[in-house]
Amino acid sequence: MTKKIASFLLAIAVTLAFLPPQNIRATEAVEIPENPQPEYEEDLTPSAEELGRISGNCSSIKLQLQRVQRADAKSRVHLGAQYETISTNLMLNLNLRLVKNNVANAELADQQTRFFSERERFKNDFIGYSQELEKLIQVNCKEHPQEFYDQLILTRQKRSDVQQSIYRLQELIDYHRNSVETLRSLL
Amino acid sequence: MFAKKKTDQRPIHGGRNLILLFVIASTIALSTTAISLSIYRATGDIYLDRSRPGYIAENEKHNEEDDNIEKFSSEGAITQKDLDEYLQTLELVDSRIRNAIDDFSEAPISDETLGISDLEPVVQESE
Numbered sequence: 017m018t019k020k021i022a023s024f025l026l027a028i029a030v031t032l033a034f035l036p037p038q039n040i041r042a043t044e045a046v047e048i049p050e051n052p053q054p055e056y057e058e059d060l061t062p063s064a065e066e067l068g069r070i071s072g073n074c075s076s077i078k079l080q081l082q083r084v085q086r087a088d089a090k091s092r093v094h095l096g097a098q099y100e101t102i103s104t105n106l107m108l109n110l111n112l113r114l115v116k117n118n119v120a121n122a123e124l125a126d127q128q129t130r131f132f133s134e135r136e137r138f139k140n141d142f143i144g145y146s147q148e149l150e151k152l153i154q155v156n157c158k159e160h161p162q163e164f165y166d167q168l169i170l171t172r173q174k175r176s177d178v179q180q181s182i183y184r185l186q187e188l189i190d191y192h193r194n195s196v197e198t199l200r201s202l203l
Numbered sequence: 204m205f206a207k208k209k210t211d212q213r214p215i216h217g218g219r220n221l222i223l224l225f226v227i228a229s230t231i232a233l234s235t236t237a238i239s240l241s242i243y244r245a246t247g248d249i250y251l252d253r254s255r256p257g258y259i260a261e262n263e264k265h266n267e268e269d270d271n272i273e274k275f276s277s278e279g280a281i282t283q284k285d286l287d288e289y290l291q292t293l294e295l296v297d298s299r300i301r302n303a304i305d306d307f308s309e310a311p312i313s314d315e316t317l318g319i320s321d322l323e324p325v326v327q328e329s330e
Contacts, residue, residue, distance in 0.1 A: 066319050073318045080318075084311045091306035093253055098300045105274045106293055112277035119281060143247030145307075165319075172309055179307040186304060189297055193290065200286040 062165045070161035081153050088149070092142050099135045099185060107131060107192065121199060127192045134188060138181040145174035272296060 062070070070077065107128040114120050148171040157164040243249050275289050314320035 062319070065321075066314070069319050069321075077317045077319075080316065081312070087311070088307070089250075091303055092251075095300060095303055095306070098296050101272055101296050102293070105272065106289065106296070109275045109277040110289060113275075113279065113281055113285075116277070117281045139251070140247075143250050146250035147247065168312065168317075172312060175307055175309065175312065179305075179309075182304060182307060186300065189293070189300070193293060193297070196286060196290055196293070200283050200290070203281065203283050203286070 060169055062162070067161040067165070070157050070164055071159075074157040077157060078153060081149065085146075085149055085153070088142075088146070095182065096139070099131075099138070102189065103128070103131055103135060110196070121195075123195055124192070124199070127188060127195065131185070131188050131192070134181065134185050138178065138185060141174070141177045141181050145171070145178050148174045 107124070111121070111125050111128055114124065148167070152164070152167045152171045155164045155167050249255065272292055272295065275292060279285070310316060
């Protein structure tokens, strides 16, 4: 009976640790400087020549964007699966095992929470980017090259958000590895 | 005794009612489908749905068997050997992520790659 109660309390504790904190933004969890001035913001106004190229190469531009859309979907699935493995198969189980052995590590539990939050952010950033990319593909670049270019800039910003999220997750993985190595040396 | 009953009932338009039923049922089905699809799109699930036809071609789908990694057990004692195994597994997953770390760089939609700028596209060096 006592074992059952202990297991139940343990399950609740781990579930609570797994939930993202409501009052902390995911970006505050990791101190990674975001790039405030992406390179593409240097020149946002296309020249008449560039607008002419957009109209002229409209079909090939669309084809390239559709290729990018397919490649992105594949990458998202691949990365998502790896993050899921780290979060569920590794971090969660390690923390459970540590708790059961009475060597609960607050730092590792915190990393698990941060990783979960950042993984959610990666997913949401990808959705936001995909929506903008789809809008971009739907713009008639032959007739409205300026509108197309404005949407292209917005799509690049959203793509950059996804890339930044991947970098933040990578930093968290590196940080987690260091923490486990430290724990290993203490055993 | 067998006299005909007086019938002052209104005529029943069976055919017309059947058509009406079909039209109403179709309208309800179409509108609920439209609402479902708009929610599916608005929430962004459409971009995460791997089973969406044509989203990822069969030959492009990642081999899921490669993703099968042994779980780190939540049971048992914690020793240095266990943590070594943990770190090995983490390293394996990490190496897969590092191979795709720049998949969302700006390069594929840069002005150069799209042929908007007259500069040559920057070719990313693969490891």
